[in-house]
Amino acid sequence: MSEGILAGFGLIEGSAFVAAPLGGMTLAQLGADVIRFDQIGGGLDHHRWPLAADGQSLFWAGLNKGKRSIAVDIRAEEGREIVRALIEDTGNLLTNFPARGWLAYEQLSARREDLIMVALTGNPDGSSEVDYTVNPATGFPWATGPRNLAEPLNSVLPAWDVAMGELSAIGLLAADRHRGQTGQGELIRLALSDVAFAMVGHLGRIAEAQLGGHDQPKDGNYLYGAFGHDFITADERRVMVVALTARQWRALVTATGTGEAYAAIESATGHDFETETGRYEGRDLIAAILRPWFAARTLAAVREGFAGTGVSWGPYQTFHQLVEEDPRASIANPMFEQIDHPGVGRYLAPRSPLDFARLGRLPVQRAPVLGEHTEQILGQRLGLSGREIGGLHDRGIVAGPGTPG
């Protein structure tokens, strides 16, 4: 079995919640040796929902797969020195802890000049912010929901944290490339609000607002600027149907036999459904013609009717339906494996979505138990003797697995 495309890349991670852990895990699942350090007893995310029946965090287990764990008393100077020595040894640090005091770049790089450090913050000024407080500011919650709803609606997926986690990995790899060429390290700052507002800009929403466009109103499950809508099937399932391109539109019209109806509507209204703008402006008419077609068919019949037609569509699924009905979320998909989570049970866990034709994908490694690798790391990476490690344990500076959290 291959070592993974990032074999030899080491990273120290001091983190909590989604973005920093996801950034580290993304690299760990590509073969990097990622050591997450935590306060003895666990960090702020150690009990984050969803939880297993025994209270263990399925969230923590999901976002720390393939890492090694060291538990250290980072409130004590002796514990901090252990973390600093690991950072010096590894040369790469990813953290969403405050990058000051004992974790200031100036201090750390004084010991290792070519250090690469990615420091995540809420806002560019270093103040705090989480996905759930940044998202309301982006504009998207006011554009989400049924047409006549008077309230903004948050995203349940922490999408900005996800984007930030991936960007932190990009920053690390880009700086590693630069260090390879120049020998220079880097401090990279990344703010969650910058990640979010940059994306609002990239998607054209800032320009639209500044150039006098109206704010996109809440529009249910209609897609903005072309045709896309949801429909109820005969067995009371829901499906989403999209005609973003002219080819998708023609496929949809052909598969549902609605060509004559649409020709009549185009001629009566002047809409041109061959164009994206025409489909967007005529979206209520398009949906009204399609609705009976779906209402007369079960989800299975829709699936059969659209197979091989080029129609762009998909079923709505609950989390349960995803794991019970969708072969893409099963071991039929080589991305997924069943893993054992100590004390919790077996469940499906994903490898990296990146599939390397030559090197393959690394097998899933479960998340560590907190402190699982404390002794191994102190011995291997810092060269401490068993006696020295025992002393650290005795003084409460480090902890192995099984320490109450």
Added chain:
Amino acid sequence: MSEGILAGFGLIEGSAFVAAPLGGMTLAQLGADVIRFDQIGGGLDHHRWPLAADGQSLFWAGLNKGKRSIAVDIRAEEGREIVRALIEDTGNLLTNFPARGWLAYEQLSARREDLIMVALTGNPDGSSEVDYTVNPATGFPWATGPRNLAEPLNSVLPAWDVAMGELSAIGLLAADRHRGQTGQGELIRLALSDVAFAMVGHLGRIAEAQLGGHDQPKDGNYLYGAFGHDFITADERRVMVVALTARQWRALVTATGTGEAYAAIESATGHDFETETGRYEGRDLIAAILRPWFAARTLAAVREGFAGTGVSWGPYQTFHQLVEEDPRASIANPMFEQIDHPGVGRYLAPRSPLDFARLGRLPVQRAPVLGEHTEQILGQRLGLSGREIGGLHDRGIVAGPGTPG
């Protein structure tokens, strides 16, 4: 001015819509030389909404900043040969076009053995899928929306496309590092459904469903597993307030003077609001106590009252309010610059959110006009003479800017 941390990294991009263009742009904004090739007249995303008043796509302009553009007839063998020669010259290809036939890895790598190619698809079997059809399958739309809403709700932000774009950049950089060490190229396949379902797994939702947990019900703007909720202010604005950690909870209680009320509720109900689970289970009670505090204050008074307290909160903003009221989305934030978009006007455009302490951030470069760099690229990269380039123009194999789209 620095060249950027990815100076010297070249990429050919054959793309449309969000993921592949975003992946290429993320690298371009770090200094990579990214050449996007398009069919003469523009690709499928050339007129994607939002649009400017003159019909130009603000979406296209947003997702292609800092790239160079070559317009080629990729339906003609002679045009395809130009693209293949550019790929051979550059050694890196990112595409969401079908990776077969003239764009098959086997063909391309026969000409450049160490080629790195990232091939994006909808599903792992190569079939098509877009963000708007994958998202319904993930489970999130059934967990989004007001409590008693009977329908699923899509995300307006194409979050899976965003994650896929960033992951494609990670794949390119990881493979580039590996090539530097081994001389080997790679073909990397990445499917949108894998990106989405892996994230559902990373966040613990697959394990929760498989281990017998219930599906998280729609719960308005409550945060899952701790306390977070939205409130209306005296001036009819909305704010989101979060108490994910015990410290945030204590700050909120102190700032709003609700300590006595919560102590009474804890003693009456048995909830322990010091724990995440306690705050989640008592979320309706917590919100009911806080509601009058916000109703009695304007947004400005809330902002003043929370300043320096450690309360985690933020205002809801429309896209307009974001650009009109939020200094983080203005040139007061060094991430943003005003740029000129030919024929459209001036608006705020973001640099990379990654801020490099040593190298700085590159200035924003607007998106190219389609075909703006056709002649430059043919001359510089392929060494064609003016006469040869003129011949390609005459035969309609390439086009410069200004060709009707």
